[in-house]
Amino acid sequence: MLRVVLHHCMTNGGLIIFLVCYTCMGAAVFQRLEAPVEEEKAETLRLERLTHRNLFLQNVKDHNRVALTDEAEYQELTSTFLESYEQTLGVLVVETEENPLSSWNFYGSMFFATTVLTTIGYGNIAPVTVGGRVFCMVYAVFGIALLLLVLASIGTLLARGATLGYRRILKRIKKKRSKDETDVITFQRDPRAQEVMDEGWKNDDGDTHKIDIQGKNGESLGVGEKRDSSNVETEEPEAEPPEPEAQIPLTFVLVFAFLYICFLAMLLQAWEDQWDYFEAFYFSFITLTTIGFGDLVPHHQKNLLACTFFILLGMAIMSMCIALAQEMIIQKVAWLSKKIGVAFASHKQRKSGESS
Template sequence: MAKWTTLKSVFFCSTVLTTIGYGNIVPMTLEGKAFCIVFALVGIPLTMTVIADWGRLFASTLSAVMKRIPPLPKSIRNAMVARRTSSYALSAICFLFMYLAAGAAIFVLWEEDWSFFDGFYFCFITMTTIGFGDLVPKQPKYMLLCTLYILVGLALTSTIIELVRRQYAQSWRQLQALRGPLAENFRKFADNAPGLDVLAFQQDLMKVLTVVSMPRRIGSKKEKKDKDKREKEWEEALQAVIQDITAKAANKEKQMLQIVIYESSV
């Protein structure tokens, strides 16, 4: 480790704590390897916790900013994501690609033999913590800035994950709010229709509601018309099921046992 500089040490520590591990800088001595194991066991959980906290902080900040934006005209809203929460995630993903492109442009200036695609490839492999190590910065004076870029990028990636998690959590809360009324209706159906498999019917309906409640992107007028048509068909199908159940319960049809006797001669 005598040949290591302070900047190389900081860069190595950042790749260990973020689990990227390019492999271009590694400990060679027994003491260095032992220290690396202890350092990783203690530092990686702490780093992941901090990055996750940064992601939640950025997500809350982005949500607060989006809520302050005045509503757009109806014609523009119809061409955007159907739900506000989805727009958060979409905006974060677009910003992430802009961040990767900006990093690629910076690395092209730092590394003379890198193309723009090489820089973008390096940034993507880094932000996803894959860290192949086939492309790594070679300029020691830029390693500290590279470390800061990596930490901010990982926090941004964590922000996207947090926004998507909030989106699904919101849909799940809506489904939970429907469980009470649905359970009451199913109990009434079960009282009037003994042959109905209430549990299976409830599970199937919950699956359909899960799909229906997820946000959809509405683009052209044709897509909006198709969406309205699907929703109408869903309502008609559900109404038909309810009418069928209530009709059978009202008629109280009795099951008939038919016995067929075959006569044969020997």
């Protein structure tokens, strides 16, 4: 019973479920350790800035009391101007749904856990507590190995499925072409063929010329006689290595990876209002190649979970592309090595025959 359970756990589905649970567990722990500290710092900063903001408004009001006509209108205009100035500086006094004071909510924690497992490491958020940093190191040791195992397994599975599908399509195309050629080509036998073989060839004078085939020892084999293979000198053809099985061309692999990056960039452009398409494409490429500069990161909290899913899916697709390219290169090198080996052996055998 235990063996059956372990077998199912090691399948692709079991690995994916375990990875999801491991990521959620890490996100919960990071949120538990880091969120209270960040919220406390953010609240202190918010109150301090709010105090200075009110003091600024009071000073402006006192110095311009003579020029005031409508105090409520003045308060609204001044507050609007100051909020715009604070947003320009990247300092938000009031917490909003899209821009919370704490990055360690559920969405942010899941996104951070994913960047740890994928080794992207944008650096926009990081643990600051001792417990959070210790847990991050332990979590990364096991999580990175788990993610690599899952990506390798899924990439190999996708590559195998894509290769089998590609070969099946080629097989159907070749079968259809062969059938079409068979329907078009017709074979006709000349009724005089046997007569010509029996009587020989006649020239314009009416003379008959028999076809004389010389054997190995000079004897005439004649026409229609059974030919003994031991009497005829035949040169054995050189053994050619078998052609490698059809593989998906590298061009198709690169085009597919490029199209997925374009698709992810299109989604990110729709989610992030401040990004143009080139910035979204740049972020997608830097992310899927696990470079992760951190100069561009998603800001909308509700889209972080979907972004996490598409990043993991993209890395699985990249793993598939790498597996396909690796398999094609290995097969080509093996076929070339066999061909060079056969040619070398044939050349060596020919030289030994000439010397003897």
